[in-house]
Amino acid sequence: MRLDYLTIFPEFFDVLGISLLGKAVDNGIVDIHAHDLRTWTHDRHRTVDDTPCGGGAGMVMKPDPWGEAFDDLLGADPDPSVHVVIPTPSGTPFRQDDAAQLSHADRIVFCCGRYEGIDHRVIDYASEHWSVHELSLGDYVLNGGEVAALAMTEAIVRLVPGVLGNPESLSEESYSQDQEGLLEYPVYTRPASWRGWDVPEVLMSGHHGHIAQWRREQSRELTRRRRPDLLTDE
Numbered sequence: 365m366r367l368d369y370l371t372i373f374p375e376f377f378d379v380l381g382i383s384l385l386g387k388a389v390d391n392g393i394v395d396i397h398a399h400d401l402r403t404w405t406h407d408r409h410r411t412v413d414d415t416p417c418g419g420g421a422g423m424v425m426k427p428d429p430w431g432e433a434f435d436d437l438l439g440a441d442p443d444p445s446v447h448v449v450i451p452t453p454s455g456t457p458f459r460q461d462d463a464a465q466l467s468h469a470d471r472i473v474f475c476c477g478r479y480e481g482i483d484h485r486v487i488d489y490a491s492e493h494w495s496v497h498e499l500s501l502g503d504y505v506l507n508g509g510e511v512a513a514l515a516m517t518e519a520i521v522r523l524v525p526g527v528l529g530n531p532e533s534l535s536e537e538s539y540s541q542d543q544e545g546l547l548e549y550p551v552y553t554r555p556a557s558w559r560g561w562d563v564p565e566v567l568m569s570g571h572h573g574h575i576a577q578w579r580r581e582q583s584r585e586l587t588r589r590r591r592p593d594l595l596t597d598e
């Protein structure tokens with residue numbers, strides 16, 4: 365899987381060389397390239413923004429640098445196997461299903477904008493050539509697309525075979541299919557008693573059936589309290 369990031373802050377993506385994702389890069393499972401969008405500017409000030417047509421506050425990202433970056437990175441031939449992810453406050457919510465779908469992609473280009481956004485014609489042009497995903501990280505406001513791209517990257521890449529040491533752990537996580545889309549149950553480790561708090565006895569019983577039942581009950585109760593929207597049978 366090749367991942368490209370178009371951004372005016374390429375240093376944001378230096379963190380991808382750390383930990384699990386770093387190992388995936390070292391193992392050749394993932395190939396990461398961050399690009400400074402100003403590479404594709406030609407004026408003395410390396411300008412990437414301009415005033416909004418129709419007026420309004422702030423600045424909008426000019427289309428030209430993005431178009432020239434697309435030309436260099438992807439060429440002009442349409443290829444639906446290339447996924448262009450555009451983090452945006454107006455995007456559809458990024459969810460685990462999106463991460464799962466994108467984890468099968470061979471190529472993902474993240475377009476990380478700033479200011480008040482990217483000239484919409486960039487999205488229109490990209491949509492004619494590649495598979496475009498306008499996605500929002502969540503219902504809160506960030507200053508640009510980079511943090512969202514990092515979070516989406518981690519959610520996607522950890523699902524790629526060979527990235528996680530223990531793929532079995534994926535099946536017991538919140539939002540995973542095996543977890544029936546419920547929130548993950550509480551987890552514990554040693555010592556059995558810690559500052560007056562004890563590990564639930566059932567987890568020390570060694571009775572796998574009872575443990576599994578307790579965990580299912582905990583997941584449902586937690587989901588009922590915190591995310592009733594995830595419950596399909598109530």
Ligand SMILES: N#Cc1c(N)n[nH]c1-c1ccc2c(Cl)cn(Cc3cccnc3)c2c1
Pocket residue numbers: 451452453455476477478479480481482499500501502503504505506507508509512
């Ligand atoms: N994904 C996501 C996401 C999220 N969940 N919050 N904010 C963003 C996000 C993503 C992309 C950009 C670009 Cl380009 C510019 N800004 C700043 C901005 C803020 C408010 C209104 N307009 C633009 C972005 C914010």
